[in-house]
Amino acid sequence: MPERLRRLLLQVLAAGAALLAISGIYSLYKVIGRALDDGQRDWWFIGTFLPRSTDRDMPPIRDIISEFNKPLREGGPELINLIWDASLFTLREALAGFVLGVIIGMAIAILLLRSRTLEKGTMPYVIASQTVPLIAITPIIVIWGRKNFGFLPWEWQDWMSVSLIAVYLTFFPVAVNGLRGLQSPDPDAKELMDSYAAGWWQTLWRLRLPASLPYLFPAFKIATLASIIGAIVGEISAAQSDGIGYLILDFASKYSTGPERLYASIIGAAVLGLLAAAVITLAEFAILVRRRQATRS
C-alpha cells in the first residue's frame, strides 16, 4: 500500500524532526544559559528571570551520546549495555504486570457486563482505586510481598511486587474501555445471536469480545505506558536494583560526578516506552486495520 507506506514514512520523518527540534532547543538554551552564567545578567530582559545553566546542569548532547559507549568502571560493561539489560529487566516486570492487568481488567469488565447492579455498585470503587497515589501504596505492596506472601507455592521476589504495581495501573483502563466495548454491539446483533439460540458465553466470544477490540486497543496503549511507569516507580520504591528505575535513581544520586549518565538512562527509559507503544500499534494495525475496523475511544 503506497498510501499507507507514505503515511508511515511521514510519521517517522515527523518524529525525527521533533527529536531534532528538541535537541535544537536544548542546545540553544544551553547557549543562553551559559551566557547568563558568565555574568551577563542584564542580557536583554530575560536575564532577570531565566535560570542559568552550566554543562553540569545541562550536559552537551554530544557528551550524552558518547557516554553510552563508555564503561562505568575500568574494564566494566559499557553504559549502553547496562541500560539495555536494566531496560529488559524492567520490560519483563512491566510485561508481567501488563498481561496480568489485562486479564484482571477483562475479568472485571465481563463480570460487570453480567450484572447491571454489580456495574452500578462496583464501578465507583474501581474508579476510586485509581485515586490512591501510587507512591503511597508501593511500599505497602513491597512489604506485604516480603512478609505475607509466604503462603504462595513459589518464593516471592521483589520484582513481583513491582509487577503488581504495574497491574494496579494497567487493569483500570482495560476494565473501563473493555466494558464499553463489550456493551457496544447494537440490539440487532444481539438479537441475531439470540435468534441462533446462542448462549451467553457464545455471544461473548463471537460477538462482544471481537466488537470490543476497537475500544481495547486505545486502553492497551495507555496500559502499556502505565505499566512501564508503574514498574519504574515500583523499582525505585522497592529498591529493586536490576531495573532501569533503580539505575535512574542511582545515577541521580551520583549526578555531580556524571550528569550525562542520568540523561542517558532517562533516554533509555523513554526509548523503552516508545518501543512498547510501537509493538501495540503494530498489533492494532495488524488486527484492526486489516479488518477495516475503526478505533473507538
Added chain:
Amino acid sequence: MTETTKDPTSQSQGAVDILDLNKIFLPGNASQVIALTDINLSIAPRSFTTLIGPSGCGKSTLLRLIAGLIEPTEGSVTVNGKTANRARQDRDYGMAFQTASLFDWRTVRKNIELPLELLGWSRADRRKRTEEMLELVQLSEFVNSYPRELSGGMQQRVAIARALAFRPSLLLMDEPFGALDEMTREHMQTELLRMWQETGTTVIFITHSISEAVFLSTQVCVMSPRPGQITAKVDVDLGERTEETRDRDDFFDYIVQVREALRS
C-alpha cells in the same frame, strides 16, 4: 380476505399459527404499552407473507414473537407445530434485519459461516455450504471481502445468505430493504423471489412499501396501531413475478386494495 379453516385434528399444519395473541409490554406498570391485541394469523408453508402498517403498529413485535425472542402476554404462537421458543432452540428459522448486522471483523465467508459454527458444523461442511449460499446470492467473488467493502444491497444479500445458510424452513425479515435506494430495492425484490422459489422457504417480511408488499407476497397482512392489530388480510394472486408484473392492471388493483385497507 382469508381465514384458514380450523381443522381440530391437525392444529399444526401451518408453518406459523398464531391464536388470540395479545402482547403488553410492562403489564401493570404505569408506562405499559399494549403492543398487539387479538392477533390470529395462519401462515401456510412455502407462502410469502408481508406485514405492512405504520410505524409503531407492532410489526417488529409480532415478528419477534414468532421468532420466540419474546413471550406473548396471552395466546399462543406455534411454529412448525412447536412453541416459538422451541422452534428457536431447534433453529427452525433464519432472521434478517434492516441493518444488515454483519460482523465488521468477519469476512463475507465468516459471516455466512457464523450460524454454522454455532451449530457445530465441520470446517469442510461450512465451506461447502457457504460456497453454495454465495452462488445463490450471486456474490461468489466477494467471499473474502469485509462488510465495509460492500454496498448496502450486497451487505443485505450476505445477510440473507447467512439467514438461509442452515436451510431453515422459515425466513423472518424485518424491513430488510428499508435502507436501500429504489433501484437496488427492486433488484433485491426480484432476487429474493428467485431465492424463495429455489429454496422453498416460508417467508415473513415486514415492509413500509405497499408496492413492495404486493409484488412479493402471496398474503399481505395490513396492521393498524393503538392497539396494534391485523385489520385486513389480502391474498395476492399474481402468478410468477417478472419486471412486467409491476405494470399490470391487477398489480395496481392490489395496491389500491392494500392502500384502502391501510386507510380504514
